[in-house]
Each structure stands twice: as structure tokens, then as C-alpha cells.
Amino acid sequence: MKRRELLRGAGLAAVATGLAACGAAPGDGAGPTASTERLQWKMVTSWPTNFPGLGTGAAKLAEMITATSGGRLTVKVYGAGELVPAFEVFDAVGRGTAEMGHSAAYYWKGKSAAAPFFCAVPFGLNAQEMNGWLYQGGGLELWRELYARFGLVPFPAGNTGVQLAGWFRKPVASLADLKGLKMRIPGLGGEVMSRVGATPVNLPGAEIFSSLQTGAIDAAEWVGPYNDLAFGLHRAAKFCYYPGWQEPGPTLECMVNQAAWEKLPQDLKDIVDACCRAVNDSMLAEYTARNQQALDVLVREHGVELRQLPDDVLLALRRASDKVLEDVAGEDPFARKVLESMRAFQAQARAWHAVSEEAYYATRG
Secondary structure, eight states: OOHHHHHHHHHHHHHHHHHHHHOOOTTTTTSOOOOOOOEEEEEEESSOTTOTTHHHHHHHHHHHHHHHTTTSEEEEEEOTTTSSOGGGHHHHHHTTSSSEEEEEGGGGTTTOTTGGGGTOOTTOOOHHHHHHHHHHSSHHHHHHHHHGGGTEEEEEEEEOOSOOOEEESSOOOSGGGGTTOEEEOOHHHHHHHHHTTOEEEOOOGGGHHHHHHHTSSSEEOOSOHHHHHHHTGGGTOSEEEEOOTTOSSOEEEEEEEHHHHHHSOHHHHHHHHHHHHHHHHHHHHHHHHHHHHHHHHHHHTTOOEEEEOOHHHHHHHHHHHHHHHHHHHHHOHHHHHHHHHHHHHHHHHHHHHHHTHHHHHHHHO
């Protein structure tokens, strides 16, 4: 069977599953009915073209939408810098330069204080919990309420699972080693690092290696072993630390220009929605399968020193994180609304996981 036929079959199955189990896409019933009109959309991303996991996930989403729609909605992908810079995806889709974008909501904290909550919260929800909150706990409704202000419709479209804490040119033995440290770290994690004395730097992925290698930054967090190996970060920094307190379950987003979305017939809206759900699942599966393989290569073949952050450092980061979240919520009513929703869901999930996931891990050993 040809690749296109496989993609189309997978997409149609996803559509059927999505419509049956997950409900309708936003705007259900309000759009035009099915038509034979053929549309061509552009998707801009914050990732290098075909970069493992992130870039290929965006490409898979575009291919799946194109194939499942039978070519009625063709999506062409532009990697970071090809049509717009990595950190201009939000604005480009909002103004209609491109109809779709694939990125991460924590890049847009300058647009809204609440935006990062829909990607990753330090010491917050993991991937399984993020999906639960977004799809079943009211998170997605809040996300769409926020993005409607900017003429956008967001969809969960990928997750890497718990990330690494980062790569450091020098070892971290205590909290004092973070003072004055220049570290590439975006979103709320960057705010937390600032509170403990570090200097957060926001860089697109393609610039991390050179900045780390030249000493422009002292440390960097990117994603995890699968992506970090692909970027060769081990050649610029020797010490790799865990756990990824700053991004325990980062959700990636597909954002759609609202005007373009409203012009779609309902069946194409359903296809976009279901394909985003399918890619959201498949990306997490990919990272779950690939991260340990890559970590083995980093440690065994490249001599990377994998270390756990000291307890006092993690405690300080946790305390700083609590303060950052309260400060953000205290200054923005919508952020407060989102944080309270997330915390309520986290308490519920934690109680269940205590007798399910955590209990099972302890038993399995």
C-alpha cells in the first residue's frame, strides 16, 4: 500500500474515533456544509524543517490533513525562518500570513500571561494529565477562550513527555551554582530560574548549540535525549541534568486563523480536529519510544555525565515556582482562572495516580 493511502487510512480512522469519542470541533454546525472546493493552506512552525519529533510531527499533521481530506485541504509546511521566524508564528497566523501554525504556547507569554499554562507549568501536569485536563477538564475551552482574543483557534498537537532539566557547561553542586548563570529556558521555567538568580535567555532551537558552544550561554534546556542528540548539545556541554521540573508535560499546539477556520465546511473542520488529536497521541508515543534509546547513546558512546539535580536546588526551584505562579495569577484574572482550573484537576489526578500509576510503579519495581 502506498504511503499516501496509509496516511489517508490512518487519518480516516482518526476522524471516526475523534468524532465518536471526543465530540465536535469548535464551531460545530456553524460552518458551511461539505463542498468540492479545494483549499491550499500554509503552516508555519517554530521548528527546523523535518527536525525529529517536533518538525516531523508538524509535517505528519499536514500530510494527514491533506490525505484524509482527499486533497480538498492541502497543507504546506514552512519550517522556522522559511516564511517567518520561529517566534513570529503566533502573529503570522493571527494576521493571516499563514492559515496554520505549529508551536508552543509558552512562547507567547508576552501576548498573554495565561498562554504558558497551555504548554507547560513547572512542577505541574505531566503529559497524561495535560491531555486529561485539556480534553476532559475544561482546559481546552479556556485555551480557546483566550486565543479567540487574537483571532486564533488552538488544538493540542503533540507532547514530548517529561523533559530533561538541561545541559550545563559546569556541574551544579548547589543553588549557588545557578547564580548569574545564563540559561536558555523559555516560559514560566525561565521566570523561575530568574527568581533563583539565573538569567533566562529565550532562543529558538536552531540557535542553542552555537550559543552554548561559544559560551554566549552557560546552560540550555531544549527537549530531551531524542532531540538533544539530534542537535549535538553533548558536544557543547558535558553535564546533563534531570528531572525536567520546568516542563513535565509540554503540550505543543496547532493554531488556526479564526477567519480561515470559519470558512471551512464542517467535515474539514472535523478532519483538522481529529488529525490534531491523532498527532497529539503519536508524538508522545514517539518520544516514549526514542528518548531512552538516545540517552543510551549519549551516555555510553559520548560520555555524557547524567546527573540528578541536588535536592536543595529542586526545593528552591519548587518554592520559586509557587511564587511565580501566584504572582502571574495575581496580576491577570484570566491566568488566575486557568491556574485554579489546572490545580483542581492536578489534585484530582494526583489522588487517582497515588492508587494507580504510582502504586503500580512501586509494585512493578
